Amino acid sequence: MTGNRTVTVVAACLFLALFAGSVFSLREVDAARGQDATMEEILYLPSGKTVKHLSLGYSSLLADIYWTRAVQYFGGRLGQPSMRYDLLYPLLDITTDLDPHLLEAYQSGSVFLSQPQPEGAGQPDKAVALLEKGIRENPSYWRLYFTLGFVHYIDRRDFKSAQEAFEKGSNVPGALPFMKVMAARMAERSDDISTAMYLWKAVYEVTADPTVKETAMKHLASLQATLDMAELARRVQFYREKAGALPTSWTDLVRTGLLRGVPLDPNGAAYKLMPDGTIQVEDPRKFPFLSPGRR
Amino acid sequence: MTSRLAAIALNTFREAVRDRVLYNLILFVLLLVASAPLFSQISIGMERMILVNVALSSISLFGVIIAIFIGIGLVSKEIEKKTLYTILSRPVRRWEFIVGKYLGLMVTLVVNALLMTAGFYLALLITAHGLKKTDALLLVAVYFTILQFLMVTAITLLFSSFSTPIFSAIFAFALFVIGTFAEDLRTFATMSHGATKWVVSAVAYIVPNFASLNVIAQVGYGQPVGGRMIVLNTLYALFYSAAVAAAAVMVFERRNLK
Amino acid sequence: MLAIEIQGLSKDYAVGFWKKRLRPALRPLNLSVKSGETFGFLGPNGAGKTTTLKLLMGIIFPTAGSATILGKDFHDPEVKRRIGFLPEQPYFYDYLSAPELLDYYARLSGMPPTGRSQRVTQLLERVGLGDVGSKHLRKFSKGMLQRVGIAQAIIHDPEVLFFDEPMSGLDPLGRHEIRELLQSLKDDGKTVFFSTHILSDAEALCDRVAVIHKGELRGIGVVNDLRAGIAEKAEVIWEGAHALSGVAGSLAESHVTGETVRGVVRSQDIDLLLEKLRQQRARLISVTPLQGTLEEYFLSKTADQEAKA
Numbered sequence: 001m002t003g004n005r006t007v008t009v010v011a012a013c014l015f016l017a018l019f020a021g022s023v024f025s026l027r028e029v030d031a032a033r034g035q036d037a038t039m040e041e042i043l044y045l046p047s048g049k050t051v052k053h054l055s056l057g058y059s060s061l062l063a064d065i066y067w068t069r070a071v072q073y074f075g076g077r078l079g080q081p082s083m084r085y086d087l088l089y090p091l092l093d094i095t096t097d098l099d100p101h102l103l104e105a106y107q108s109g110s111v112f113l114s115q116p117q118p119e120g121a122g123q124p125d126k127a128v129a130l131l132e133k134g135i136r137e138n139p140s141y142w143r144l145y146f147t148l149g150f151v152h153y154i155d156r157r158d159f160k161s162a163q164e165a166f167e168k169g170s171n172v173p174g175a176l177p178f179m180k181v182m183a184a185r186m187a188e189r190s191d192d193i194s195t196a197m198y199l200w201k202a203v204y205e206v207t208a209d210p211t212v213k214e215t216a217m218k219h220l221a222s223l224q225a226t227l228d229m230a231e232l233a234r235r236v237q238f239y240r241e242k243a244g245a246l247p248t249s250w251t252d253l254v255r256t257g258l259l260r261g262v263p264l265d266p267n268g269a270a271y272k273l274m275p276d277g278t279i280q281v282e283d284p285r286k287f288p289f290l291s292p293g294r295r
Numbered sequence: 296m297t298s299r300l301a302a303i304a305l306n307t308f309r310e311a312v313r314d315r316v317l318y319n320l321i322l323f324v325l326l327l328v329a330s331a332p333l334f335s336q337i338s339i340g341m342e343r344m345i346l347v348n349v350a351l352s353s354i355s356l357f358g359v360i361i362a363i364f365i366g367i368g369l370v371s372k373e374i375e376k377k378t379l380y381t382i383l384s385r386p387v388r389r390w391e392f393i394v395g396k397y398l399g400l401m402v403t404l405v406v407n408a409l410l411m412t413a414g415f416y417l418a419l420l421i422t423a424h425g426l427k428k429t430d431a432l433l434l435v436a437v438y439f440t441i442l443q444f445l446m447v448t449a450i451t452l453l454f455s456s457f458s459t460p461i462f463s464a465i466f467a468f469a470l471f472v473i474g475t476f477a478e479d480l481r482t483f484a485t486m487s488h489g490a491t492k493w494v495v496s497a498v499a500y501i502v503p504n505f506a507s508l509n510v511i512a513q514v515g516y517g518q519p520v521g522g523r524m525i526v527l528n529t530l531y532a533l534f535y536s537a538a539v540a541a542a543a544v545m546v547f548e549r550r551n552l553k
Numbered sequence: 554m555l556a557i558e559i560q561g562l563s564k565d566y567a568v569g570f571w572k573k574r575l576r577p578a579l580r581p582l583n584l585s586v587k588s589g590e591t592f593g594f595l596g597p598n599g600a601g602k603t604t605t606l607k608l609l610m611g612i613i614f615p616t617a618g619s620a621t622i623l624g625k626d627f628h629d630p631e632v633k634r635r636i637g638f639l640p641e642q643p644y645f646y647d648y649l650s651a652p653e654l655l656d657y658y659a660r661l662s663g664m665p666p667t668g669r670s671q672r673v674t675q676l677l678e679r680v681g682l683g684d685v686g687s688k689h690l691r692k693f694s695k696g697m698l699q700r701v702g703i704a705q706a707i708i709h710d711p712e713v714l715f716f717d718e719p720m721s722g723l724d725p726l727g728r729h730e731i732r733e734l735l736q737s738l739k740d741d742g743k744t745v746f747f748s749t750h751i752l753s754d755a756e757a758l759c760d761r762v763a764v765i766h767k768g769e770l771r772g773i774g775v776v777n778d779l780r781a782g783i784a785e786k787a788e789v790i791w792e793g794a795h796a797l798s799g800v801a802g803s804l805a806e807s808h809v810t811g812e813t814v815r816g817v818v819r820s821q822d823i824d825l826l827l828e829k830l831r832q833q834r835a836r837l838i839s840v841t842p843l844q845g846t847l848e849e850y851f852l853s854k855t856a857d858q859e860a861k862a
Binding site: 002014018033065069 | 483504521528538545550
C-alpha cells in the first residue's frame with residue numbers, strides 16, 4: 001500500500017498525455033519557425049565583441065557551438081537552392097570573435113566563403129577579410145597565409161596579393177618550401193595549369209578536412225583532364241596531317257603508334273573522340289571544374 | 296478541494312513575499328536594470344539595443360535563479376523541517392499539496408517578473424526619453440520569459456519531491472542550460488542514425504526547449520513575433536509544465552517521507 | 554466503539570547500499586483504543602513509537618497490515634477532519650504569526666470562514682498564548698511552539714488526538730501546563746493517543762498503556778491495575794490461539810498476535826487457566842504477576858527477552 005492508487009494512475013495517464021502534447025506542440029513550433037531561424041539569430045546578435053563579454057568566460061565553448069552549427073547547417077545543405085549564403089560570413093565572424101584561435105573556422109570557413117556558388121558562398125573578398133583577421137590573431141600559423149594566397153590566386157585572380165601572401169607566409173618559421181615556390185610562380189604571373197595543379201596538390205596535402213581534400217581531388221582531376229585532352233587533341237591533329245583525315249576511333253591512333261592504348265581519364269573512363277576531332281570526357285558531371293578558362 | 300488549493304497557493308506566495316533573501320535578489324536585479332544605461336555608454340548609437348539586451352537577459356537569468364532557489368524549498372524544505380507532517384494529518388491530499396505549492400510559486404514569479412519589467416520600462420523611459428511603439432514588443436519577450444519560468448519551476452518541483460535541496464538546484468540549473476541548446480541536440484538527432492538517433496531524440500524532447508522562447512535579440516531589433524508563434528509556444532510551455540507537474544505528483548504520492 | 558484499531562501494521566526498511574537487508578522498524582502490531590480513552594504508548598527512544606504514529610498519519614507507508622480510525626480506513630482523507638496530530642519537536646512556518654498559522658490550518662481542515670477567527674483567538678487563550686499578537690513564530694520559545702502545536706491539533710475540534718512526545722524538551726512549568734491541557738481534553742471526552750518515555754505522565758493521565766520495545770509490542774495493561782501494588786492479576790502469554798475460545802471466559806482481557814496470545818487473569822484463576830491451556834496443548838511462554846508500579850512493569854517488559862515470541 002503506497003499512496004492513493006487512483007491518484008497515481010490518473011497522474012501517470014495525465015503525464016503521458018501531456019508529454020505527448022508537448023512533443024506535438026514543439027514540432028509545430030519548429031515548423032512555424034522555419035529551418036533558418038536559429039541561423040538567422042546570428043543577424044540579430046550585437047557585435048561579436050559584445051557577445052564575447054556576455055558569454056561570461058565561456059566564449060570558446062560558445063564558439064565551438066556556433067562552429068558546429070555552421071558545419072551542420074552548411075555541410076548538410078551545400079548546393080541546395082535554399083542556402084542562406086548571407087548568413088555564413090556573420091556566423092564565421094562572430095565565431096572567430098568568440099574564439100580567435102579557432103583555426104578551423106578561418107581555414108575551412110574561408111574556403112567555403114570564397115568558392116563560387118553553388119560549391120561555396122562566392123564571396124572571396126569576405127574570405128580575405130576573415131583570413132586577414134585570422135593572421136592578425138595567429139601570426140605564427142603559416143597555413144593561413146597559404147589559404148590567403150590561394151584565395152587571391154584562384155578566386156580573385158589577384159597575382160600581386162597572392163604573391164605577397166605566399167611570400168610573407170614562407171618567412172614564418174616552420175613553413176613548408178612550396179610556399180616559396182608559389183611566391184615565385186605568382187611573381188612570374190604564371191597562370192598556367194601546372195601552377196594550378198601544384199597549388200591544389202599543396203592544398204590536398206596541407207588540409208585535414210576531408211571535404212576540402214575532396215574538392216582538391218576534383219580540381220586536380222579536372223586539371224589533369226584538361227592537360228590530357230589538350231595532349232590528345234594535338235595527337236589527333238598529328239594523325240590528321242599524316243593520314244589526311246580525322247581518326248574514327250582510338251584504335252586508329254593505336255595502330256599508328258600514337259597511343260599505346262585507349263586513353264583513360266583520371267576516373268578511369270575512356271575519353272570520347274568526337275567526329276570533329278575534339279575530345280570530351282565520358283561523364284562531365286564527374287569533372288565539375290572543367291570548363292574553358294576555369295581553374 | 297479548491298479552497299485547500301487556494302489556501303496552499305496563497306500561503307506559498309506569502310512565504311515568498313516574507314523571505315528576506317528574495318528581496319535582496321530582486322533588489323539586485325533592479326540595480327542591474329538601472330545600471331544598464333551605463334553599459335550603453337560603451338557602444339555609441341546602440342544604447343537602446345544594449346539596454347534592452349542587458350535588462351531582458353537579467354530578468355530572464357535571475358528570474359530563473361530565483362525560481363530554482365524558491366522551488367527547491369517547495370517540498371525538500373518542508374520535509375526537512377517537518378512542517379509537512381501537520382499538513383498531511385489534515386484532509387489535504389498529497390497531490391493538492393504539490394499542485395498548490397506550484398501555483399503559489401508561479402504567482403510569485405509572475406509578480407516578480409512584472410516588478411522587474413516595470414523597473415526596466417522606467418529605465419527605458421529615462422534613457423530613451425520616451426517610449427516607442429515597438430516597446431510593446433518587449434512585453435512578448437517578458438511573456439516568453441515567464442513561460443520559461445513555468446517550465447523551470449515545474450522541473451524544480453519534480454526534483455524537489457524526491458531529492459535534497461542541493462541536488463535539486465544543481466539538476467534544475469543544468470537542465471536550464473541544456474534547454475538553451477536543446478535545439479542543437481535535435482539537429483544532431485536528425486543527422487544521426489539507428490539507436491543514437493532514438494536516444495538523442497528522446498532526450499531532446501524530454502529536456503525543456505528554450506530556443507524558440509529566446510526572443511530577446513529579436514525584439515531588441517524591433518522584429519515582431521507572430522501571433523501563431525505566441526500561441527504555439529504557450530501551448531508547448533503549458534503541456535510541458537503540466538506533464539512535469541504530473542510526474543511530480545506521481546513521485547510524491549508514493550514517497551515515504553523521512 | 555473503537556476509536557482506533559490497528560491490525561498487523563508493520564514497517565521494514567531496506568538498508569545497505571549494494572545488498573539490501575531488511576531492518577524491521579515495527580513488527581506486526583495489533584492494538585485497539587476505545588472511544589474516550591486516554592491511551593499511552595510507552596517505550597524507550599527508538600522503540601518504534603514515532604514510526605507507528607507516522608504510519609497512522611500516512612507520512613510513511615506500511616509494509617503490511619491495516620488500521621481503521623473511527624471505523625474508516627486510516628488513509629481516508631475525510632476521516633482526517635476528525636483527528637488532530639502533534640509531531641515530535643514540531644516546527645512550523647516561522648514566517649507566520651500564531652493566528653495566521655492557526656487560521657491556515659483551520660482552512661485546510663475544512664473549517665468554514667464564519668466564526669473561524671473567534672475560534673482562533675479562543676484557542677490561543679486556552680493554550681496560554683493569548684498575548685502573542687502578531688509575533689512571528691520565528692521568535693517563539695520551545696514551550697510556546699509546543700502550545701501552538703497543541704492548538705493546531707485541536708482547532709478543528711477533532712474526536713481523536715495523536716500526540717508524539719508532547720512534553721519533550723519542556724521545563725517543569727511547561728510540562729505541568731501541558732499535562733493540565735491533556736487532562737482537560739480527556740474531560741471533554743476526546744480519545745487521546747500519545748507516546749512518551751516519561752512514565753509519571755503516563756501514570757497520571759492514561760487509562761491504559763502499551764509498552765513497545767525494539768519495534769515490538771511487549772505488553773498492554775490497565776494503569777489502575779498496574780498501580781495497585783497488589784498482585785491481583787497476572788499476565789499469561791502462550792502460543793496456541795486455538796485455545797483462546799476455551800478459556801476466554803476466565804480472562805479479563807486478551808490480545809492476539811498471530812499464534813501468540815496475551816491474557817490477563819485474576820491471580821486466583823491462574824492454576825485453572827494453566828490447566829485448561831495444557832489440555833488444549835497450548836505452549837506456555839510466561840506468567841507475569843501484574844504488580845508493582847508502572848515503572849516495574851515497564852522495565853520488565855523492556856528487558857531483553859530474545860527467547861520470547
